[in-house]
Structure formats: structure tokens, C-alpha cells
Amino acid sequence: MLAVHGGNTEEIARKYNLNSKEILDFSANINPVGLNENVKAAMINAIDKVVKYPDITYFDLKNSIGEFEKLDISNITLGNGAAEVIFNIVRALKPRKALLPAPTFSEYEEAIISVNGEIEYYKLKESNDFNLDDEFINKIKDDIDIIFICNPNNPTGCLTKKEFIRKVLNKALTTNTTVVIDESFLDFVKPNELYLSNDLLIDYKNLIIVKSLTKFFAIPGARIGYGLCSNNEIINEINKVIVPWSVNVIASEAIIQGLKEKDYIDKSIVYVKNEKEYLYSALKEIDSLKVFEPSVNFIMFKLLIDLDLKSELIKRRILIRSCDNYIGLSNSFYRVAVRTREENNKLISEIKNILFDK
Ligand SMILES: Cc1ncc(COP(=O)(O)O)c(C=O)c1O
Structure with a gap:
């Protein structure tokens, strides 16, 4: 199903x-503003490139994302939508048990099930407007291999502050747990410095950030997203499961242009x-x-x-x-x-x- x-x-x-x-x-x-005209032109121009394979290293695309995120390109992993990045992470790390807040975006659960992982749900409380609270941190135990936090959460819209995420990461370091923060909608929030986990990446080798590019640039039909991680071992494991050329040239050119707009x-x-x-x-x-x-x-x-x-x-x-x-x-x-x-x-x-x- x-x-x-x-x-x-x-x-x-x-x-x-x-x-x-x-x-x-x-x-x-x-994004209700719709497809940007220059992005559309870039996609139309990219049609002529479909006779060749995409650059398997995605050098230009990774450079654009690296510049946008102010990160080295070795920290970037690409996917055919954030959904694929989520599956790549899970296939690479093969978690035996995951801790997921509920409700949240369902593809974390789907990905864990695809590797026969077990899931512990942390039920968010309506009485607390579905916000994450400190009790969640107490649920991070030695048997939890991976945690997903959607920030802001889909469907509740709740934002989680970076300082809370730092507490999650610190606890997760003691239990050898990887923490995935899905920031697919966070670029719509400005200012977002209170919530962005980007500057935690260098210090926390157990952190992966996932971002969709299809929402903001209004290209869900074109499929493209990325992950960020400063841990070479994790990036290498992800690289082992990545399907080559999974981002097509049209989506790739759309984003190289889009990030300039x-x-x-x-x-x-x-x-x-x-x-x-x-x-x-x-x-x-x-x-x-x-x-x-x-x-x-x-x-x-x-x-x-x-x-x-x-x-x-x-x-x-x-x-x-x-x-x-x-x-x-x-x-x-x-x-x-x-x-x-x-x-x-x-x-x-x-x-x-x-x-x-x-
Ligand atoms: C929180 C969240 N993450 C990831 C995705 C997947 O996005 P993409 O279109 O990039 O695969 C979605 C799509 O609805 C989402 O809501």
C-alpha cells in the first residue's frame, strides 16, 4: 500500500x-506564488540536455546548494525529492528502531518499515497544541537508532527551536542515535535563525538535515531535494545506496537558477x-x-x-x-x-x- x-x-x-x-x-x-519565469526558462532550455546523462557528480548543482547553505559540497547528498533522501538515509543506516513524534510526515514511517525497523511513536498532545516537549528527550534510549523531527511539523505547523534540537542532539550523542531534521518548509519562515539547525552541523556528527526543493520552488512534478551532514561516514554510507543520476537535468537546472532568484x-x-x-x-x-x-x-x-x-x-x-x-x-x-x-x-x-x- x-x-x-x-x-x-x-x-x-x-x-x-x-x-x-x-x-x-x-x-x-x-508555494502559491507559483513557478518563477526564469526557473521555467531554465527548465525549457534544459530540454536539449536530456540527450546526455546528468553529470553524475552534480558538481554545479551541489555548488549552488553549497553556496546557498554556506557549506562544503562534500556535506551534500541529493535525491529525487526529499522523499528519496529520507529513504536513502534509512536504507543506508538500516535503523533497527526509530523514535517518531506523532502526528508527523508519513514517509519517515514508510522508510523505516521498508527496512523492517521498529517504530516507537511519541504522541504529541493536543493540550500542548502538538508541540514537542522535554518528555520526548527522555524517550531517547540506547535502543533508538534514529529520530526524525519535522521542523516545522507537517501537518501541525509547529516549529521547534534550535535550542531544543541541540538538547535532542546532546542526548542522542549519549545513545549513539542519528537525528534527522526535516526542514522542507523552513525557508518559508523568515527570520528563521531561531529554528535553523544548519549551524549545528559541524559540531554534531549525528545530525542530518533534509530539505525539499519542490515546495518552495513550486516544482513537485520535477522532484528534487537534498540532505546535509558533516559526518563523512554517514555520507559514504548514503552514497552506497544512492541510485545514480536520480536527479534529472531539468530539475537540476531549475534549482541552479532558482537559488539565484x-x-x-x-x-x-x-x-x-x-x-x-x-x-x-x-x-x-x-x-x-x-x-x-x-x-x-x-x-x-x-x-x-x-x-x-x-x-x-x-x-x-x-x-x-x-x-x-x-x-x-x-x-x-x-x-x-x-x-x-x-x-x-x-x-x-x-x-x-x-x-x-x-
Ligand atoms: C515534511 C515533508 N518532507 C518531505 C516531503 C517530500 O518532499 P519532496 O517533494 O521533495 O519529495 C514532504 C512532502 O509533502 C513533506 O511534507
Whole structure:
């Protein structure tokens, strides 16, 4: 069974006999500013390169990422999306037991299961708005080989401070545990110095950071992501399991260009911040919703009445993410992406129509 994710508009269109282009997709968390024009041009230009294999060392791409992250290229591992990087890490390290907060992004669990690893879940508490707390650190024991922390967490939006991560890393050093921090959405937060783990990399050889490039640059169909680690042994183990040429030339050229687009990057951060606040305030005004404070381009809420909101919205050609398959949540929880003002207004008015009709 494949894990359930947002963004499956084709599958939903087939199920409900709709045209996928008619569906307004709030289920995948993609930068609402959309594809940058220069990135698009770079991808179109890259078409001529498909007759050759990508540079197997990805020298130019790694240099662009290295410059962006202010890190040596030997610390970078690439993948066909952050999802592949997560699987590469797990296949390389073959953890026997993992500690995962719940709810969180499901591919950590999928990756651990793929190597027959055992999982201990740390249930985040709704009473604490699903934030990580010190009790989590007490769960790091000698038998835990790997920990994943999603920062900010998908789907809750909770941010974890770097100082908490430092405490996790210190405890993990005593138990020989590798700590993976997934910062796939952290570039949407500015300033983010309080949360970024990047400058812990040199001191902590048990730290791996994972980042997706598909959310921010609005290229989920092109697939590209990376991992960062200063421990040569871990990078070497990952290199042993990497599928050669797994990043295609089109995605690679898109990112080499994208990381240069400072105006687009700054504009996206401001746009997402404003629309997130707008959508959050509007949703909070609806009595039957309990809305959790968002940090980036998605918002989780709990529906306080008994209703299948996802099915009701799909009748109106709007797709949202039901959180029913997240461990630690139930079918009362939903996640919506932050989109453009017009689209956000459409979502708000359709939710109100449905709930006020009840
Ligand atoms: C927290 C998190 N990490 C990683 C990924 C995978 O991203 P990619 O498209 O780069 O594989 C996702 C996708 O939803 C995600 O939410």
C-alpha cells in the first residue's frame, strides 16, 4: 500500500468523475506564488540536455546548494525529492528502531518499515497544541537508532527551536542515535535563525538535515531535494545506496537558477506570510473550527461538529487534506494549503456555506 498524501488531484478526479484541472487543490503545500519565469526558462532550455546523462557528480548543482547553505559540497547528498533522501538515509543506516513524534510526515514511517525497523511513536498532545516537549528527550534510549523531527511539523505547523534540537542532539550523542531534521518548509519562515539547525552541523556528527526543493520552488512534478551532514561516514554510507543520476537535468537546472532568484525568494516569503495570516484569521472566525496556529504555507484545523468536510468540499471542486490517516489525529482534523487571495476567499466562503447550512 502506498502512503496517502495530499496533491493527488488525478486520483480524486478519477474517483469523483471530475476533470482534474477543475479541482482547486488545497491538499498539497506548494508555494502559491507559483513557478518563477526564469526557473521555467531554465527548465525549457534544459530540454536539449536530456540527450546526455546528468553529470553524475552534480558538481554545479551541489555548488549552488553549497553556496546557498554556506557549506562544503562534500556535506551534500541529493535525491529525487526529499522523499528519496529520507529513504536513502534509512536504507543506508538500516535503523533497527526509530523514535517518531506523532502526528508527523508519513514517509519517515514508510522508510523505516521498508527496512523492517521498529517504530516507537511519541504522541504529541493536543493540550500542548502538538508541540514537542522535554518528555520526548527522555524517550531517547540506547535502543533508538534514529529520530526524525519535522521542523516545522507537517501537518501541525509547529516549529521547534534550535535550542531544543541541540538538547535532542546532546542526548542522542549519549545513545549513539542519528537525528534527522526535516526542514522542507523552513525557508518559508523568515527570520528563521531561531529554528535553523544548519549551524549545528559541524559540531554534531549525528545530525542530518533534509530539505525539499519542490515546495518552495513550486516544482513537485520535477522532484528534487537534498540532505546535509558533516559526518563523512554517514555520507559514504548514503552514497552506497544512492541510485545514480536520480536527479534529472531539468530539475537540476531549475534549482541552479532558482537559488539565484533572490527577489522571487523574498517575494514568496512575504506573500505566504500575509496570506497565511489572512486565511488563519478568517478560519478562526468560524465557530465550529479549532484552528492551530500556522507557521508556514499550510494550516491545520479541527472540525468540532460531525461532518465529512472533505467530501462536502469536493462536491464544490475543492480538495483539502483529511488528516485521518496521521497517527495521533482523527477524521476531525484537516490541513489546508495557503493559496492566492482569490483562492483562499473561495475556500473560506465554501467552508462557511457548508457549515452555516448545517
Ligand atoms: C515534511 C515533508 N518532507 C518531505 C516531503 C517530500 O518532499 P519532496 O517533494 O521533495 O519529495 C514532504 C512532502 O509533502 C513533506 O511534507
